[in-house]
Amino acid sequence: MDTSKPAIFVNGALLPMHVRKRVRTVIQVVGADRGAVVGKSPDDLQLVVKGSPPSAPLTNFVEVIGIADSEKSIQAEIWTNFGDAFDTYNYNQLCQLANGEYQHLFL
Amino acid sequence: MPVNLTPNAIATINGGDVNLKPLVQVLDIKQMGSAQERFRLLVSDSVLTQHAMLGTQLNDRVKTGLVKKGSVIQLIDYICSQVQKRKIIVVLNLETIIPDCEIIGNPKMVSDALTQKALPNTNSMQSSTVGYNNLSSQSHGSNMHGISSALSTQNHGGNMQSFRPTSSNQNQGSKMQSFQPALGAQNYGDDVQSFRPTVQPPYQPPPSYRNHGAVMKNEAPARIIPISALNPYQGRWAIKARITAKGDLRRYNNARGDGKVFSFDLLDSDGGEIRVTCFNAVVDRFYDVVEVGKVYLISKGSLKPAQKNFNHLKNDWEIFLEATSTVDLCPEEDGSIPQQQFSFKPISEIEIAENNSIFDVIGVVISVNPSVPILRKNGMETQRRILNLKDRSGWTVELTLWGDFCNKEGQKLQEMVDSGFFPILAVKAGKVSDFNGKSLGTISSTQLFINPDIPEAHAAKDWFDRGGRDVASMSISKDIVQGGPKNEVRKTVSQVKLEGLGRSDKPDWATVRASISFIKTDTFCYTACPLMIGDRQCNKKVTRSGNSRWQCDRCNQEFDDCDYRYLLQVQIQDHTGLTWATAFQESGEEILGYPAKELYFLKYESNDDTRFADIIRSRLFYQYLFKLKIKEEMYGDERRVKITIFKADKVSYSSESRYMLDLISKVRTY
Ligand SMILES: [Zn+2]
Numbered sequence: 001m002d003t004s005k006p007a008i009f010v011n012g013a014l015l016p017m018h019v020r021k022r023v024r025t026v027i028q029v030v031g032a033d034r035g036a037v038v039g040k041s042p043d044d045l046q047l048v049v050k051g052s053p054p055s056a057p058l059t060n061f062v063e064v065i066g067i068a069d070s071e072k073s074i075q076a077e078i079w080t081n082f083g084d085a086f087d088t089y090n091y092n093q094l095c096q097l098a099n100g101e102y103q104h105l106f107l
Numbered sequence: 108m109p110v111n112l113t114p115n116a117i118a119t120i121n122g123g124d125v126n127l128k129p130l131v132q133v134l135d136i137k138q139m140g141s142a143q144e145r146f147r148l149l150v151s152d153s154v155l156t157q158h159a160m161l162g163t164q165l166n167d168r169v170k171t172g173l174v175k176k177g178s179v180i181q182l183i184d185y186i187c188s189q190v191q192k193r194k195i196i197v198v199l200n201l202e203t204i205i206p207d208c209e210i211i212g213n214p215k216m217v218s219d220a221l222t223q224k225a226l227p228n229t230n231s232m233q234s235s236t237v238g239y240n241n242l243s244s245q246s247h248g249s250n251m252h253g254i255s256s257a258l259s260t261q262n263h264g265g266n267m268q269s270f271r272p273t274s275s276n277q278n279q280g281s282k283m284q285s286f287q288p289a290l291g292a293q294n295y296g297d298d299v300q301s302f303r304p305t306v307q308p309p310y311q312p313p314p315s316y317r318n319h320g321a322v323m324k325n326e327a328p329a330r331i332i333p334i335s336a337l338n339p340y341q342g343r344w345a346i347k348a349r350i351t352a353k354g355d356l357r358r359y360n361n362a363r364g365d366g367k368v369f370s371f372d373l374l375d376s377d378g379g380e381i382r383v384t385c386f387n388a389v390v391d392r393f394y395d396v397v398e399v400g401k402v403y404l405i406s407k408g409s410l411k412p413a414q415k416n417f418n419h420l421k422n423d424w425e426i427f428l429e430a431t432s433t434v435d436l437c438p439e440e441d442g443s444i445p446q447q448q449f450s451f452k453p454i455s456e457i458e459i460a461e462n463n464s465i466f467d468v469i470g471v472v473i474s475v476n477p478s479v480p481i482l483r484k485n486g487m488e489t490q491r492r493i494l495n496l497k498d499r500s501g502w503t504v505e506l507t508l509w510g511d512f513c514n515k516e517g518q519k520l521q522e523m524v525d526s527g528f529f530p531i532l533a534v535k536a537g538k539v540s541d542f543n544g545k546s547l548g549t550i551s552s553t554q555l556f557i558n559p560d561i562p563e564a565h566a567a568k569d570w571f572d573r574g575g576r577d578v579a580s581m582s583i584s585k586d587i588v589q590g591g592p593k594n595e596v597r598k599t600v601s602q603v604k605l606e607g608l609g610r611s612d613k614p615d616w617a618t619v620r621a622s623i624s625f626i627k628t629d630t631f632c633y634t635a636c637p638l639m640i641g642d643r644q645c646n647k648k649v650t651r652s653g654n655s656r657w658q659c660d661r662c663n664q665e666f667d668d669c670d671y672r673y674l675l676q677v678q679i680q681d682h683t684g685l686t687w688a689t690a691f692q693e694s695g696e697e698i699l700g701y702p703a704k705e706l707y708f709l710k711y712e713s714n715d716d717t718r719f720a721d722i723i724r725s726r727l728f729y730q731y732l733f734k735l736k737i738k739e740e741m742y743g744d745e746r747r748v749k750i751t752i753f754k755a756d757k758v759s760y761s762s763e764s765r766y767m768l769d770l771i772s773k774v775r776t777y
Contacts, residue, residue: 087761093768102771 006107007065009098011091012045016071017099023074024065026082026091029058036073037062042092051076061086110179110204112211116152120187121194130204132211133178136169143423148174150182150196153212159185159196162336164377168203179205188340199336329406334379337410337424345406347437348373349444351380352554353399356390371397372420373405376443380420382413385428393434402437402444419465419536419552447556449535451563453500457547458583459616460539466547469533469563470498471571475521478513492517495582496532496547499570505546505584506534508555516555523557529571530557531564546584601683609737609748619733620758623698624685626723627676628710632695632703635670638662646672671704677752679733688735690752697755699726730758 007024008014015023027039027047037049037058049064050073059081066076098106113129120127134156135149146161146169159182161169168174184200329343337344352372359366370384383405385393397403410424418425428434449467457466478492490513497503508517516532523530533556537547549555558564598606598617608615636645636659645662649669652658657669673695678685690698699706701722710719734754739746 087764090761090764090768097768097771 003107009095009106010068011043011095012041012047012072013043014095014099015041015047015068015074019068019071021068022066023068024063025074025095026061026063026086026088028061028086028088042088042095046072048073049076050074051079054079054081056081060084061088110208110211112151112153112179114152114154116182117150117155117157118152120182120185120196121157123187125184125186128181128183130179130181132208132214133174133176133180134210134214136174136176143421145423148198149216150180151210151212151214153214156214156216157194157196159198160338160340161201162197162199162333164333164335164379165198165201168201173203173206174201175207177208177210178203179208179211186341188338188342195340197336197338197341199332331404333377334373334375334381334422335377337379337381337422337426339410339424343407345404346373346375346381347402347404347441347444348375348379348381349402349441349446350397350399351447352552353397354551356394369394371399373403373426374444374448376441378445378448379422380448381422381424381426382418382420383408383426383428389428389430389432392430393428393432396434396436398436400446402441404435404437405433407432417552447535447554447559447561449533449561449563451533454496454498454502454504454583455500457504457539458502458545460545462539462541464539465536466539467533467535468496468498468504468537468547469531469567470496470503471529471567471575472520472524472532473497473503473529475517475524477521478508478517490514492521494520494532495584496534497571497575499567499575501575501578501581503582503584505582506532506537507540507546507548509549512549512553512555516557519557529576531559531567532557533559533561533564544582544584599683600679600681600686603686603735603737603750604684604748609739609750614736614738616753617735617737619679619681619735620730620763621679621681621685621733622728622730623677623726624680624728625678626698626726628719628723631675632671632673632707635672636662637666637668637670638664644670646670671702671707673699673703675699679731679752686750688733688750688752690755694752694755698731698752699723731755732758732763 005022007022008018010018010023010025012025015025025047026042027037027049030038030040030046032038033048035050037053039047039049039062041047049062049066050069051064051066053076058079061082061084063078063080063082064074064076065078066074069075110130112131113127116127116129116131119129129152131150131152133148134151137147137149139145139147139160143163144166145163146166148159148161149156150159161174165174174180181202181204182196182198183202185196185198187194187196189195329345331345331347332341334346334348337346350371351374354370356367356369359368366387367390368384368386369390370382372380372382374380405426405428408426408428411427413420413423413425449469451467451469452460454468454470457468460466473495475494476492478490480488481491483489489510490508492508492513494506494508494517495503496506520530520532534547534549535554535556536550536552538550538553540546540548596615596617598608598619600619600621602608603617603619608617634649634657636647636649636657638645638659640662645659647659647661649657649659652665656665656667658665672692673690675690675695675698677688677690677698679688692703696702699722706719706722709715709722732755733752734756736751736753737748738751739748741747
């Protein structure tokens with residue numbers, strides 16, 4: 001794991017707290033809009049992910065790491081296909097743990 | 108320490124005595140009965156022996172070792188019954204006088220002792236001081252020694268001999284048989300009090316009894332005995348019990364014609380329960396008399412083996428009432444008899460319960476589904492309604508109501524839940540089914556109690572109100588929880604060892620998340636007998652017979668093809684340590700991913716060691732949720748904890764994450 005550039009786990013609701021910071025989340029791809037990917041956050045909010053997706057087709061779920069450039073969008077640097085089945089409930093819980101009482105345990 | 112058994116006690120009891128309260132010695136104890144545990148003793152009066160059944164309320168005496176082989180006991184409440192021309196003593200109450208003693212005298216075993224011949228003549232019963240004049244001289248020989256030693260130690264005061272009425276021996280001259288408790292207590296001295304039974308038999312025979320002996324029919328009212336002491340070998344009995352359930356009147360039509368039948372269930376103050384069944388004319392006599400919740404004196408009727416398919420009470424017997432039976436209402440309420448008897452088990456225990464076993468549970472109804480019509484296998488339509496019950500173990504279970512339960516209790520429960528109440532429901536005699544994981548269902552003898560006024564109900568309500576409501580529900584029925592962790596006691600490998608699991612009577616069960624770190628391959632399966640014995644496969648190890656055939660020693664048969672079953676020794680490892688465990692057929696296949704036969708042929712027929720090794724290696728270091736059965740067993744003199752892999756499920760990362768998140772949230776609350 002790359003610890004030199006930590007990225008905060010976020011869901012849609014936590015993203016506004018980290019604007020201009022490096023974040024990571026998993027979206028469920030919904031579609032594309034003017035060169036950006038539109039997806040659903042683990043807590044069912046709509047997010048826009050900008051940047052250049054990998055050449056391989058995106059799977060249903062994609063992890064993105066990048067800079068939160070607004071309260072509802074991320075400028076992604078790293079895209080990772082997470083496959084077509086993913087437990088968003090667990091991921092959402094993880095995001096809350098990473099921003100709550102156990103924040104100190106996360107990078 | 109010398110002690111004297113009551114001379115001629117066996118013969119006297121066989122003669123119908125119920126007052127002698129003799130000292131006898133236990134020579135042997137045998138456990139009888141399957142559904143209901145019973146103990147049969149072989150008791151000796153130092154000359155003769157006789158079988159004695161213990162009332163089940165005395166089972167604990169045997170289990171706790173108060174009564175064991177060698178014990179000298181005093182029979183306090185007992186009767187002699189005739190079973191198939193053999194006499195048997197039914198013991199309702201006893202005291203242990205000496206827990207452990209060498210065999211006294213030279214008792215003859217039942218088979219060679221002609222007990223009936225040794226009946227005392229009735230005159231000997233007349234007076235306690237006369238004693239048994241007709242005692243055959245043979246019994247004196249071995250007895251005398253004991254008696255004289257007792258005499259020689261009579262000055263020792265507080266020791267055990269002093270309970271013998273030795274002080275009166277002088278008065279009796281050469282007649283040593285001073286055993287009658289009828290001798291005034293003052294003759295016994297102070298220390299006698301310590302052993303005198305405090306419990307008096309509730310029924311005293313009329314004075315005429317002694318003069319006529321047992322041959323005379325006893326017309327006194329039958330004594331009230333505990334339900335647990337009922338057996339088919341008693342002539343006269345009475346029980347005092349509360350009616351806890353009353354079945355519907357059913358009409359039937361069979362080869363012998365039309366008939367009607369109804370049953371009701373009884374509970375007495377000792378917690379004994381039994382079902383009573385009436386047919387035809389007897390139905391007319393008692394159907395209207397019998398009222399649920401009231402207490403009755405019931406006498407006469409025959410005992411027959413309980414119909415375990417329909418009757419789940421803890422009793423091997425069922426009472427069939429007859430024309431001469433009496434069922435008399437006790438006008439006064441008897442608070443010593445509970446309204447209902449439950450043996451509640453936590454829902455968490457249902458998961459490891461066997462299919463079709465019967466459970467009492469109590470919990471909070473958290474949801475009720477609507478009633479739906481269901482077509483039964485026999486083409487009849489019935490109603491089904493599913494509700495969810497949550498108890499203090501934190502688990503929920505589906506309870507399926509069938510038939511009338513849907514509209515009666517089910518409707519009421521639905522209305523309560525719909526209007527925001529969470530009623531407490533006590534289920535008596537629900538049946539475990541492995542439909543949908545594990546669930547409970549009603550059967551004809553099930554009883555449902557909504558918000559019963561019992562401590563367990565208040566405890567359940569209290570738990571629910573103080574946070575139980577918010578505890579994440581995990582269901583042992585698959586429907587609700589999506590792949591979530593099933594009921595389990597999670598342990599780590601080191602906890603299994605450090606907590607000494609498996610050392611109690613019952614095996615311990617634990618779920619361990621671990622990897623397989625090593626698989627023993629020199630013997631990993633065995634050749635098994637494929638023949639069916641009843642509905643089960645024999646599975647015994649078979650050996651080659653000749654060149655091509657297999658032979659089973661148990662079935663004593665030969666066949667061409669045998670079965671291959673896993674007997675797999677593996678090491679399982681987690682972050683705390685590692686341990687050996689054994690996997691049998693199903694779990695072996697879960698671990699290796701191939702049928703045992705395929706791997707057997709690969710290794711022993713094709714001799715493809717490379718491929719075999721590849722397969723084994725490919726199974727290492729996968730994480731599994733192992734359901735382990737842990738039990739300490741004796742191997743020769745050595746006690747060893749044996750761990751069996753009952754189930755090996757590949758870890759589902761999603762549900763395992765949920766499980767861990769739930770753990771974290773629990774840590775946070777404290
Ligand atoms: Zn066999």
